[in-house]
Structures are given as structure tokens and as C-alpha cells.
Amino acid sequence: MAISSGLLILVVVLVLLAIGIPIGITLIIASIFAIIQSLGFSAAIPSSSLKMFQGINVFTLLAIPFFILAGNIMNKGGIALRLINLATAITGRVPGSLAHTNVVANMLFGSVSGSGTAAVSAMGSTMGPIQKRKGYDEDFSSAINIATAPTGFLIPPSTALITYGLASGGTSIAALFLAGIIPGILWGVACMIVAYFYARKKGYVETEKVTFKEFINVFLKSVPSLFLIVIVVAGIVMGVFTATEGAAVAVMYSLLLATVFYRSLSLKDLYEVLVSSAKLSAIIMFLIGASNILAWVMSFTGIPEMLAESVLGISQNTILIFLVLNILILLVGTFMDLTPAILIFTPILLPVSLELGMDPVQFGIMLTLALSIGTITPPVGNVLFTGLKISDRKIEKVMPHLFKFYLAIIIVLLIITYMPWFSNALPRLAGY
Known part of the structure; x- marks a missing residue:
């Protein structure tokens, strides 16, 4: 049953995606075909x-629509420029400082939004x-922003x-939040x-020096924005509130910040933010619902167990199997969006990783990181093509960079795959 159902789902998904059917509807139709067969x-x-x-x-x-709303409020409320100023002050006069500023600003704003x-x-x-204006190669600038x-x-x-926490059956979100910090920073540093x-090599050297007084001034102006991350993450990790409650706190804080403190969000802007957040939340919720049907069908027909046995049968070498899993996830990420890919492949691949001795938190970071590469x-x-559109560059010029x-x-x-410390150190330090 598992083989026939798996092949049916795969064929239906590939055919529907090839003719342009949206991924959510594709998942529902493929699941219904498999249910009819079974x-x-x-x-x-x-x-x-x-x-x-x-x-x-x-x-x-x-938590998801709340965090989407908070991110859109911060985005529309002019937070990006303040974070860029802070990133510029941090990177100083290092060769390629504007490129480094772009990286640090993406890490700060990406986490907030x-x-x-x-x-x-935004960046x-x-x-x-x-x-x-500073003479940087435009294709390189676009590449560093996208990457x-x-x-x-x-x-x-x-x-x-x-x-991922939901798709994995209840992995601690607080532990996942802590586990993502070091890998996310490693990505930026790399x-x-x-x-x-x-x-x-290109001679991109910044001559202007940021004084200590200027740095303190920029930092103080950025603190209210950065404090959102501290409030939410610390509150969830310390058990003050749940992830959902933390997301609601993020909305209230970002709204107060944008309307009262910075005064950069008008009623018209707020209406646009609410509409765009509602649309994006509806899309994600529809994908989650559609993916849940497929996950149930696969579980009922025994597809995850079959795939786990197949992967484990490749070799007894754990290093090789993890390499195969990474290649598989990277390939999936190139043709599937992040959210549906997490929802679909977590129940399939998590049992394999558990069998090999990788805990759910480390696997969640590895899976999210690998699928995130697919966005560029x-x-x-979607991140790749959005970045190309914003910078007005051609893909064939940016790809070499x-x-x-x-x-x-x-x-x-x-590193994350083969060295558990980088994803597990902070959760274990916090007692997870």
C-alpha cells in the first residue's frame, strides 16, 4: 500500500505543479486521490x-499570524533604517563594511520580521x-543581500x-528558538x-570612522526595536508566556513602538498592514491544513516507515546517511516553499533522524536551514527572485557571486548536521 500510495501522490503532485496549480490545492487533490485508493x-x-x-x-x-502582523508593523514602521544604522556602526571600517552592514542588518531585521x-x-x-554610490559591484551587492x-x-x-515544532509533534518551541541563534549567526558570519x-580583492575600504559617541547614539535609537526580540524570546524561554502569548505581546509592543515611540505608522499604513497580514496568514493556514491531510494519508499508508527503511538500508554509515538526507532536503527546497516543505517532510524524515541518534531539536534546525537555502x-x-527584482539585476549576472x-x-x-553542540548548546544551557 505504501509504495502504490506514495507513487500516486508523487505523480499527482508533479503533474499538478507542472500545470501551475497552487501548492495548497495540489496537496489536497493528491491526498484525496490517495484516500480514494486506500x-x-x-x-x-x-x-x-x-x-x-x-x-x-x-x-x-x-502565534504565526501574530508574528506575521508584528513583523509587518515593524517593516512598515520604518524599523529597517534604524537597524541599518546600527549595523553600520557595528561593522565600522572593515573592508567591505557596507556589505557587512547588509549582512548584520538582514540578521537583525530578518529576526524581527x-x-x-x-x-x-527592505535591505x-x-x-x-x-x-x-560607494562603487560596489551591483551584482555582488544583490548577491550578499539575497544570500x-x-x-x-x-x-x-x-x-x-x-x-516545525507543530509538525514534529510537539518539539519545544522555546528550545528551537534557542537552538536557532548560533546557526543563524554562523550563516551570517560565513x-x-x-x-x-x-x-x-576589489579594494572596497570605508574611510569614514564612526566615533564612540555616534555609536552610542545609534545604539540607543535602535534599542527599542531590538528589545522586541529580547522580550519575546526571553519570555518564552523563561516560561513567562507561551509562543502564542509571546506573539501577541510582539504585536502590542511593535504597535506601540511604531505609533507612539517612533510615530511612523499612520492609520492608512495600519490598514494596509492588517490586510496584507490577513492575506499571508490565510495562505499559510490553508497550507498547514492541506499539509495535515497529506501527513495523515502518508501516516495511514505507512509511507514514512517505508522511506525510513529505504534510507537506513543505503548504508550503515551514519555520516553517509546524513549526507544523503541533506542532499534530499536541499533538492526539495529548490522546488518547494519553506512552510509546506517543513509540514510535509518533517513526519517523513524525522523518524529517520531519530533512528540515527539525532534529537528533534537538532533535526529541526538542520531541516529549516537546508530548506531555507532553497529560498535563494x-x-x-522566492527570496532570490524578490531580491533580483528589488535590485533590478539579472539572475545570470548575480549567480556567479x-x-x-x-x-x-x-x-x-x-557543521550543524555533524556537530550537535552548535544547535544543542543553548537549549541545554537553559535546561531543555
């Missing part, structure tokens, strides 16, 4: 409707013109990690190393 036509609609409702009838899921596309848009439209925008998927608060050597690779990469960053990021992925 249980008959009469069970297809009631079963799929019930499982879709059960998939979104989870209290913790409220929780969106790779929001980060690449691309702001940092791109500045780097151009580091997804760091926010790892650095908390992260909706991707919340999604790209900064590449940018440093490129900047030295063709043919689907991106390949250098891909290599650095994949090295980080291998």
Missing part, C-alpha cells in the same frame, strides 16, 4: 475535511543604492521553527567571511 470514494471528502480542520484547530498556530522576503526587500531597497536574507528563518522569533575577501536558489526561490555564498552556507549546514 479507503474508497465515500471516505475521501469527510476524511480530508476533518483532517484539514484538525490541522489548523491548534492554539499554538495563533521573521520573513526572508521582507528582509531582502535591498535601502542598502543597494548606498553600495552603488543573508533567510537568516531570520533561524534567528528567533521564527515562524518556520514554530511550524557570508561575511566571503564578503571580506572579495572586498579586499532557482527555480522557485551567489555560488561563493552557497558554498559557505552549505559548510554551515554540514
